Amino acid sequence: MMQIYLMDWLNLALKLLHVIAGIAWIGASFYFNWLENKLDRLNNRDEIAGNLWAVHGGGFYHLEKYKKYPQTLPEPLHWFKWEAYVTWLSGISLLSVIYYFNASTYLLATDSSISAINGIGLSLLGLLLFWLIYDILCKSRLVNKSAIFIAIIFIVISFFSYFYSNIFNPRAVYMQIGAMVGTVMVANVFFVIIPVQKKLVDACENATEVSLELGKTGYLRSRHNNYFTLPVLFMMISGHYPTIYSGDYGWLVLIAVIGILVMVRHYFNLRGVGKAKNSLIAIIVLSTLALIYVLAPSQSKDQKQNKEIVTIAEAQIIIEKHCVSCHAAEPSNKAFAIAPNGIMLDTQENIITHKNQIYKQAVLSKAMPIINTTNMTDEEREKLGIWIEAN
Known part of the structure; x- marks a missing residue:
């Protein structure tokens, strides 16, 4: 009894930490993407790529983005990385406490023929495989062909969703896919974005040239994370809504919702640069209504x-x-x-x-x-x- 009581407290503590760190990470991601879209790129000094004036909390702010780096490295220089790392560490700990420690109850499907340890192994393997597949695609020429790149990512996520729907219970499938996408997001920060930023800092300190492609690589992964954010948030809260994930085709519902939320994020990104189209809103609304209609309960x-x-x-x-x-x-x-x-x-x-x-x-x-x-x-x-x- 005491063990169950303490596990409840651990669950609560990890969930609170996960939510707080997630808010900090996602908030920073949304802000910097908004900032990038809103930069005034005209009438700047030669070394400045863009600037922005803002008012918040009773004061005015003036921000500037450098084309490369400033003449001297400023102190202190603020980094944004621990928000991502703490979000993932608390999330994987929460996944372990809820789904791995009680795998036979919360992870595996009722009729699953595999053992709890094998189920956990397949879950962890999915986290690794999805990152490897995504990373390979990003390093290929396909990353510059947006439509093909997005289609392949959707196919891969669909495959994993269907695969896990045959061995995990429906709620766990959503958490698994959410953990896989979240792992890609934090791996982008750890393996790509932060190393790029370290090279920029080194170039600033040593006054050496830096490749423009380097900055584009970090920006691209950051942009991908921006599109992943809303689907991950949905999967985080989906466990409270069984009408969404239950049923024989819950995995298809997941893919449909991911598609809708990616379109929502795309609309706001387009709006940020003044290119939003009302037709995209119509597609989002019609897609949502169609999904609601399909999931509506019906009496025989x-x-x-x-x-x-x-x-x-x-x-x-x-x-x-x-x-x-x-x-x-x-x-x-x-x-x-x-x-x-x-x-x-x-x-x-x-x-x-x-x-x-x-x-x-x-x-x-x-x-x-x-x-x-x-x-x-x-x-x-x-x-x-x-x-x-x-x-």
């Missing part, structure tokens, strides 16, 4: 014609059989010290209070019980649905 003819009446007592029997082991004042499931999310279903009053959550988790998305460890049948889910819809 049998359900619509079903005149069966299900009582609260019958619903309670089903819930006691499949839900109360976790959702009780004192859970009998050893994985939980307290009821998940504080939702207790051990009385009729509690069942009525939380009927909407029951409908969403057990009937609509079939996300609960976790990996269906208690083998709740479709007939039992249908009975719960009939009772909830009638009340």
